[in-house]
Amino acid sequence: MRQKGRRWLLGLAAATGLMVSVSGQAARAAQSAEPIEVNSFAGAYLAGRVAEVDNKLSDAIVYYKKALSFAPDNDALRQSLMLALLSEGRFDEAVPQAEKLRSVPEVERLAGLTLAIDSFHKKNYQAAQTQLTFAEESDLDSLISGIVIAWAKLGAGDKDGAIAAMDGLSGPDWYGLFVSYAKALIADQAGKKDIADRSYRAALDDVANGGAAPDAWLRAAESYAGFLARQGKKDEALAVLEKADEFASGRLPILSLRDRIMKGDTIAPIVATPSEGASEHLMVLASALNRGGGEPFVRLYLQLALALRPDSDQTLIQLAGVAEQQQDSEAAIALYERIPASSPLKRVSQLQLGLNLADLDRRDEAIAQLKKLVDENPEDMRGYLALGGVYASKEDYAEAAKTYDRAVERLETKKGFVMPKDPRAASNWNIYYQRGIAYERLKQWPKAEPNFRKALELFPNQPQVMNYLGYSWIDMNINLQEGMDMIAKAVELRPSDGYIVDSLGWAHYRLGDYDAAVRELERAVSLMPNDPVLNDHLGDAYWRVGRKLEATFQWSHARDMKPEPAVLAEVEKKLKEGLPPVEARAVAGQTEVTPAPPAVEPEPAKPEQRSDAGPAVAPSAIAEPAAYKVSRGQSLWSIAADELGNGSRYIEILNLNPQLRGDPGRLVPGQELKLPPAGN
Numbered sequence: 001m002r003q004k005g006r007r008w009l010l011g012l013a014a015a016t017g018l019m020v021s022v023s024g025q026a027a028r029a030a031q032s033a034e035p036i037e038v039n040s041f042a043g044a045y046l047a048g049r050v051a052e053v054d055n056k057l058s059d060a061i062v063y064y065k066k067a068l069s070f071a072p073d074n075d076a077l078r079q080s081l082m083l084a085l086l087s088e089g090r091f092d093e094a095v096p097q098a099e100k101l102r103s104v105p106e107v108e109r110l111a112g113l114t115l116a117i118d119s120f121h122k123k124n125y126q127a128a129q130t131q132l133t134f135a136e137e138s139d140l141d142s143l144i145s146g147i148v149i150a151w152a153k154l155g156a157g158d159k160d161g162a163i164a165a166m167d168g169l170s171g172p173d174w175y176g177l178f179v180s181y182a183k184a185l186i187a188d189q190a191g192k193k194d195i196a197d198r199s200y201r202a203a204l205d206d207v208a209n210g211g212a213a214p215d216a217w218l219r220a221a222e223s224y225a226g227f228l229a230r231q232g233k234k235d236e237a238l239a240v241l242e243k244a245d246e247f248a249s250g251r252l253p254i255l256s257l258r259d260r261i262m263k264g265d266t267i268a269p270i271v272a273t274p275s276e277g278a279s280e281h282l283m284v285l286a287s288a289l290n291r292g293g294g295e296p297f298v299r300l301y302l303q304l305a306l307a308l309r310p311d312s313d314q315t316l317i318q319l320a321g322v323a324e325q326q327q328d329s330e331a332a333i334a335l336y337e338r339i340p341a342s343s344p345l346k347r348v349s350q351l352q353l354g355l356n357l358a359d360l361d362r363r364d365e366a367i368a369q370l371k372k373l374v375d376e377n378p379e380d381m382r383g384y385l386a387l388g389g390v391y392a393s394k395e396d397y398a399e400a401a402k403t404y405d406r407a408v409e410r411l412e413t414k415k416g417f418v419m420p421k422d423p424r425a426a427s428n429w430n431i432y433y434q435r436g437i438a439y440e441r442l443k444q445w446p447k448a449e450p451n452f453r454k455a456l457e458l459f460p461n462q463p464q465v466m467n468y469l470g471y472s473w474i475d476m477n478i479n480l481q482e483g484m485d486m487i488a489k490a491v492e493l494r495p496s497d498g499y500i501v502d503s504l505g506w507a508h509y510r511l512g513d514y515d516a517a518v519r520e521l522e523r524a525v526s527l528m529p530n531d532p533v534l535n536d537h538l539g540d541a542y543w544r545v546g547r548k549l550e551a552t553f554q555w556s557h558a559r560d561m562k563p564e565p566a567v568l569a570e571v572e573k574k575l576k577e578g579l580p581p582v583e584a585r586a587v588a589g590q591t592e593v594t595p596a597p598p599a600v601e602p603e604p605a606k607p608e609q610r611s612d613a614g615p616a617v618a619p620s621a622i623a624e625p626a627a628y629k630v631s632r633g634q635s636l637w638s639i640a641a642d643e644l645g646n647g648s649r650y651i652e653i654l655n656l657n658p659q660l661r662g663d664p665g666r667l668v669p670g671q672e673l674k675l676p677p678a679g680n
Contacts, residue, residue, distance in 0.1 A: 038063065041070035045077065052080070055326055057088045075100075079107045086114065087300050091307040102131075109134055109141045110300075116148060117307055120275045125155035139171050144285065147182045148278045155274035159190035176202070177209040181220040182281050185271055188227055200224035204240070210247065213288035218244055219270065219280070219314075222253055226267040237261050256344035279308035283315045295322050313343035320352065329356040347373070351386045358390040366390050374406075381407055381431055388434055397441040404435035429458035433465050440472060448472075463490040467500045474507045483507070498528030506537050512582070514544040525554075532563035536571055543579045551578075630671040643675055 038044045048063030064081040071077060078097055085094035091114075098114040101107050112131045119128035129152045132145040150165040166183040169175070184199035203220040210217030221244035228237035241258045244251065260267060271277045282305035290298045299322045305315045320335035333356050339349040350373055357366035367390055374383040384407035391400035408431060436451030452469040456462060470486030473479040487504045494500050505520030521538040528534050539554030552575065559571045628643065640653060656674040 038066060041067050044070065048080065052084060055328060057084045060084045061088065061090075075104050075107075079104070082107070082111070082114070083300065086110075086303055087296065089303045089306065091117070091303070105136075109137065109145075113144065113148070113304065116152070117278070117304060120152070120155070120278060120308060123155065125152040125274070128152040128155075139175075140285075142171060143169070143175055143178060144282070147178070147281045150182065150186055151274040151278045151281075154186055154189060154277070159192070162186050162190060163192065163195060174209055174212065177206045177213055177216055177220070178281065178285065180206065181216060181223075181284070182277075184220065184227075185223065185269075185277055185280065188223075188269060189271070189274075189277070193231070196227060200227060204243065207247070213284065214248060215287035215314075216284040218248060218251060218254070219284055221247070222257055223270040225257060225261065226269060229261050229267045230269075234261060252344045252348060275308045276312075279305045279312060279315065282308070283312065283318065287318055290318070290322070295325050298322055299326075311338075311340055313339050313345050313349075317345050317349060320349070324352075324356070329359045332356045347377070347380070348382075351382055355386055355390070358393055363390060363394055378406075378410055381411070381428065384410075385430060385434060388438070392434075392438065392441075395441075397438045401435060401438035401442060404431055404438060407431045408435065429455045429462060429465070432458065433462075433468070437468065440468075445472075445476070461489065461493060463493045463497070463500060466490040467503050471503045471507060474510055480511070484511075496527060498524045498526075498531065498534060501527060502534050502537060505541065509537070509541055509544070514541055517541040518545055518547075530561065532558040532561040532571075533567060535561070536563070536567060539571075539574070540579060543574075544582070548578070626675045626677065628673045628675045630673060639673070639675075 038047055044063045044067035048060045048067060051057070051059035051063060061081065061084045064077060064084060067077055068074065068081065078101055082094050082097035082101060085091075085097065094114055095118050098111040098118075101111040102115065104111070112134060116128040116131040119125065119131060129149050132149050132152075134141070134145070137145065146165065146169040150162045150169075153165055154162040163183065163186065166179060166186060169179050180199050180203035184196050184203060187193075187196035187199055200220065200223070203217070204224060207217070221240055225237040225240040225244075228234075228240065238258065238261060241254055241261070244254050257267070271280050282301050286298050286301035286305065289301070299319065302315055302319045302322065306312060306319065309315065316335050316338050320332040323329070323332035323335060333353050336349040336353040336356070339346050343349075351370070354366045354369035354373065357363070357369060367387065370383060370387040370390060374380075374387055377383065384403055388400040388403040388407075391397070391403060411428060411431065432451045433455040436448045436455065439445070439448035439451065449469070449472075452465055452472075455465045456469070459465070466486040467490040470483040470490065473483035474487075484507060487500070487507055490500050491497075491504050501520055502524035505517050505524055508514070508520060509517035518538070518541045521534070521541050525531075525534050525538050535554045535558040539551040539558065542548070542551035542554060555571050555575050559568065559575065562568070563571065628639065630639070644653075653673060653675060656676060
């Protein structure tokens, strides 16, 4: 098995506000062959739907256009074409489709927003306001249209009207942060400094909503610091940045801004035009909605933000992150290449570009790219982590170890080396952790163990490190009680991490406590149901407790998920022969039950393969969904907030209702939905 979503650049998520990963199993870009020839409406439409589901939007667009040639009045088909064009960033091509869909109720809001953005391009701000007036709106639609209308009023020269529009924008509690931030930016551009200052303070005081929308809160902090610096209030600006650093330590734009303020540089506003202002708020709203599972919807709004501001580094890097989530490394590379050289995120984008080259099996190019970045800035530990990660993905652990050796040498000899204060944002502990993994894989445990201990010294109770070290001890039949305690602590800290829970279950299995193994492995599989190794482990445990039919089912399920060849061979052998009988033998003063005669055990999921991204299936998904009927004016967010107690759980509703096709904008009054249980 290869880990999906390994964080080679640990701390970069905090540093940029994004998820940063490289997969040991190449995340293939969707390979698009030449579209097949179709000569009927049904053939073209079905081919378009298949291409869209496969994330081959360019092909989907070709097919949808072909289908429209057979049925030019089919609004549903035109809607699919418009959505595909917008999601591909082909904004100008989407505008004519939006014009024809403006009066279609199911899509009028997105069509109107598209036309309003086109009006911003033409500086026809009065038309933009008209295009954003709808008969019915969800809470999210009302917030987006209200903020964009305020920016349009400012563009038309109506400063007081723009402020009044923001004052009149009311909604659920989660509106507060977005409204305060937008009002602050508008007031700043309008020259109303007192209003801007009060609005910025209101945004920063809204830490509760900031936890649900960290990008919005941090962008407000960054903008406020720049605002204060332009007023000559340097100390106050630095205090705001200190608060931002406490909120999310090590964020690169914040660090860069602090450095520039300290130097006395002139700080330009985050947004300078109405188009940039509208883009900013589409971007932060999209980032707040990006909770996993809604990538197509998030990408759509990010592309609209990019249409308003094509050089936005924040939007480009978030779009690249969405492309990575969708395993489209080619698209991610193209987006990272567009990050401006002046951006504080440029180096991050170049590191990620190298990782995506590796995901495409272009590892020699990736290594050359990352070596160059390491040589350019040998103090930046992220470069070593990225390069070492690529070597590890090739199972070249000797070169990975050498890379981490260089990093450690730099850390321990470089005087005055400064990293962010929060050890979770710093790379230091992870350098030792990854070096320990490399040496363990090289079967040099005397070199590996001190690195794991050093990592825990730098970051006590780090779950991944405790999991790896504890599991390794148990696997070697040493420090058994300490190892079990360490894994149990890791599970306590990460109870929803299926891989770490699997480690606990597999440790029980290795020690012959099969009942406990079944209990923990069942929980691991409920958290990560689509991992073949976890299912294989559960099959082994079932066999040992006499549940042989269930064991066969789990092994068959693991086989059908196409595991790596070594795991597949063992699973197929067990399906034919079962497991051998067990015999007791003494280990370190205890009794361990092991297979006899010695058999090649299935390779357990190595602890470095444990993702820290949380459960693939939320615990709520295990229970029977409840039925719910949508009322007028509701959005997925408001339904999640009212019925589940947390608006951000709208993603769970989206995942349970395939009729929405990943788009919350498809919600209509009277629609029947399935809801997960509340209170999870």
